[in-house]
Amino acid sequence: MTTPGAPTSPAHGKETLGMNDKVKALSRNIEAIYPLAPMQQGLLFHSLMHPGKGMYLLQYRHVMVLPQLDLDAFRQAWAQVVERHELLRTSFVWKQQKRPMQVVHKQVELPIAYEDWSEIDEAEQQARLEHLLAEERREGLDFTQAPLMRVRLFKLAPDTYQFVRSYHHILMDAWCFSIIMMDFLDGYRAAREGRRLELPKPRPYRDFIRWLEQQKPEDHQAFWQQRLAGFDTPTTFGFGHPGRVIDAPEPVEDCVEHLSVEQTQGLQQAAGRLGITLNTLVQGAWALLLGRYSGNRDLLFGVTVAGRPVHMQGMESIVGLFINSLPLRWSWQPQQSLGAWLKALQAENLSLREHESVSLAQIQGWSEVQRQDLFQSLFVFENAPISASLRQGQLDYLISDMANRTHTNYPITVVIVPGEHLHLQLTYQTEWFLRAEVEQMLRHFRTLLLNMGDTLARDTDVPLQRLAMLDAAEIAQQHAWAAGGLAADEAQLQPLYVERLQRQVRRTPSESPWCMASAASVSIS
Structure with a gap:
């Protein structure tokens, strides 16, 4: 400590000058500072509360066959992607502020790692990759250091590479995948030709934050209070609880099934004839399954909405986190007709969209559920637009083995990915459930969904109680038990x-x- 007016030592003076220079350099590199979106605040909170778990850390990867890789062009293209989108140059501060803030930096360097694994066998390559990804999940990403994204490329064989892009969900949602990949592909082509890609500057994400700050939550309070009145206990699954499984290798695991082309087309056609979306049909299957598992007629689960204000020009080209999670409360009665029930469900979803700008924390504050999450399952239908070039395979390389990672703070996250083969996924917290239980739940979900589609093709007035969730093997087992031919285990x-x-x-x-x-x-x- 020094007294006022006392001379400082030369060493101390140099140290102070050095610190001042660093502070000035840091401040000169700041482009903007502004608050977080409510969804960003939630992801930051849960990530900080669960260190070492990899919560909301996404690890997208694919294998690509790319003849004559130009590594310099690869690096240059990704550097230009980061330069173009401000969220990719953003860090987050919260310790000394009244509320968390995000800091956009003028310049950051994206970590890009390249390693040649072509001399080791495929099994060792896979083991090494899984080890690196698991280590990354344990270490996490430093919110105070931009960018919260890294790219890695591993050579597996001649012209064959494992690509990995890791990033925190706080930066962006699924909508941004197409934007980023097309910017990279166009930039890579340009760099290989020795030119710089010139693109119009996208609208800054801070415009969305400014719009959010102008919204009045009280305008939506009556709607949400009416929707949640009388609901005071989250919908459970009838099995599982925190702490049930000790020392699971990973905090979350995925159970996945893919429908056939014919089954997927059948569901799409059934939904179209009824005048509902595929999202509504699958969401209805999840609601009915929750009703059967929980034994409740009054249900509530979370749904994810896109959240991009359609009236604001340029919102579709911004890289950022726009999505919001909303509570969907829905009921069912055994005698209700399937068609009318699903149409009403779609109408309810449309009603929620009129009040989607409110944060989940605010909504829960207006509910009767306190000191615990409002819902235990989150339903995510990945319907983000994909560039025609990506859909039609107009790429400079072939892609296979695409995968991403889901890890939310909810016990079960339902992920539905439309496509030629409808993707059904239940991501579950391993401390809550045994894998066999979730696999059975997924089978019931699949069977119920397909039976709903088949039923709609024949008769939309069939009551909900007539829809089976058991497959043929389970039904045969029950008949055997009922006949006394097979004793219960x-x-x-x-x-x-x-x-x-x-x-x-x-x-x-x-x-x-x-x-x-x-x-x-x-x-x-």
Whole structure:
């Protein structure tokens, strides 16, 4: 500590001057500072609360066959993508501020790593890749250092490469995939030809933040209070709870099924004839499945909406996080007709869109559910537009083995990806569930969805209670049990009862369960 007016040592003076120079250099590199979108705040909060888990860290990857790779052009193209989009040059600060802020830097350097793995066998290549990705999830990305994205390229064989782009979800949503990939492809072609790609500057993401700041949440309060009135307990799954599985290798896992081309087309046609979207049909299957699993007629789960203001010019070309998660409350009765129920569900979805600018935190504040998440499952239908060039395969290379990673803060995230083969995915938190349970749930989801499509093709007035979620093998097993030809597996049934008892003890520790057998008292602790 120095006293006022006291001379400082030469070493201290040089140190202070050095610090001042660094501060000045940092400030000169700042382009803009502005608040976070509510969704960004939520992702930041959950990521900071769960360090080492890789929550909301996305790791997109594909294998590509690219003859005569120009590595310099590759690097130059990605550098230009980062230069073009401000969210890719953004860091986040929150420790010294009243509320989190995002800092757009004028210049940042995108980490691009290249390694030659062509001398090792395929199994070792895959093992090495999985190790690197797992290590990245444990380490996470530093929110205070831009960019929150990195690119890696591994040579697997002559002209064959493993591409990985890791980034935090706080930067962008699925809509941005096409924007970024087309910017890179066009930039790569230009760089190989020795020219710089000239594109019109996109509208800045801060315009969206400014629009959000101008919205009045109180204008939507009555709507959400009416929708959530009387709902005070989140919809559960009838199985699973936090802490049930200890020391799982990964915090989340995916269960995935793909429908055939014929099955996918059948669902699309059934939805079209009824005048609803494929999104509504699949969403209805999830709602009915939740009703069957939870035993509730009054249901609530989360849905993701695009969130881009359609009236604002240029919003479609911005890289940024626009999506929002909203609660969808829906009910069902056994005698309701399938067609009318689905049409009403689509109308409800349209109603929510009129009130989608409000944050989930604000909505929950208007609900009767407190001190816990409003819902335990999030339904995501990936309907972001894809460039015609990407759809039609007009690329400079062949792509295979595409994959991305999903990790939200919800116990189950439903991910639906439309395409030639409809993609059905349940991503679950491994501390909550056993994999076999979620795999069975996915089979029930698939069976119920296909039965809904087949039923709509014949008769839209069929009651909901007539829709089966069990496949032929499960139905045959139940018939065998009913006929007495196959006894229930006591070893499988017993743990369920024990687990229910343990759960009740945890829920009411002050009330020790007990039972009376003959004249003796037996206590269970």
